[in-house]
Amino acid sequence: MLVFDHVDFNYYNQPVFDDLNLQLNQGEFAFLIGKSGVGKTTLIRMVSMELFPENGVVQVGEYSSDTIRESDIPYLRRKIGVVFQEFQLLPDRNVYDNLAFVLQVTGTSGKMIKRKILHALSDVGLSHKQNNLPHQLSGGEKQRVAIARAIINDPFLVLADEPTGNLDPDTSEEIVSILKKISSRGTSVLFATHNYELVRRVEAKIIRLENGKAIKVQIKKKGEDF
Numbered sequence: 001m002l003v004f005d006h007v008d009f010n011y012y013n014q015p016v017f018d019d020l021n022l023q024l025n026q027g028e029f030a031f032l033i034g035k036s037g038v039g040k041t042t043l044i045r046m047v048s049m050e051l052f053p054e055n056g057v058v059q060v061g062e063y064s065s066d067t068i069r070e071s072d073i074p075y076l077r078r079k080i081g082v083v084f085q086e087f088q089l090l091p092d093r094n095v096y097d098n099l100a101f102v103l104q105v106t107g108t109s110g111k112m113i114k115r116k117i118l119h120a121l122s123d124v125g126l127s128h129k130q131n132n133l134p135h136q137l138s139g140g141e142k143q144r145v146a147i148a149r150a151i152i153n154d155p156f157l158v159l160a161d162e163p164t165g166n167l168d169p170d171t172s173e174e175i176v177s178i179l180k181k182i183s184s185r186g187t188s189v190l191f192a193t194h195n196y197e198l199v200r201r202v203e204a205k206i207i208r209l210e211n212g213k214a215i216k217v218q219i220k221k222k223g224e225d226f
Helices: 040-047 070-078 095-104 110-123 139-151 169-184 196-200
Strands: 002-011 014-024 029-033 055-060 080-084 157-161 188-192 204-210 213-220
Touching: 002 040, 014 040, 014 204, 014 213, 029 040, 029 169, 029 196, 040 055, 040 157, 040 188, 070 080, 080 139, 095 110, 095 139, 110 139, 110 169, 139 157, 139 169, 157 169, 169 188, 169 196
Parallel strands: 029 188, 029 204, 080 157, 157 188
Antiparallel strands: 002 014, 002 055, 204 213
């Protein structure tokens, strides 16, 4: 579903990836870990094809970095949900309208918009908050709205870039649980984080970036070190 095949990438002539290889299968949940500056965000930007490898290939579903046309990139991105550390909600719109905006720009019908919003809010446990403005929500609730926004178009992949960076430990675990539930239904999730304590508390696949490579890939049980 997601493959990095012998990928090299330099940023301003500084090497970031050197013969990097990794794979994420359909429905897998994986933590992407590594020190700050190791390339976690760069890797995520390569998945959405904002950046392209200098050598090697990034394969995302049916799309390949070496053959994709520029006109097809928006269609790829519609099939990928993204969750950031900053919630990036529209402050002057309530929860329902924040989600509706995502669907309106793709020409979704009004009837389908309502159905998709109610389903996504149910998934994240916020059906009762649809009329609230962002400033009326806690940090955890804002991030759950951001997850609802990421899954509202039924993506085959969700990219989460430090989504718990501004949240307390208990709320962080709730966010991971929601994303694991989503992955159990067949959506792949790549969760970039530097929060190793959170990683230790969750059973999941781990992809470690170090020295330009994905050097350690394993399935870790809850409580095990890595």
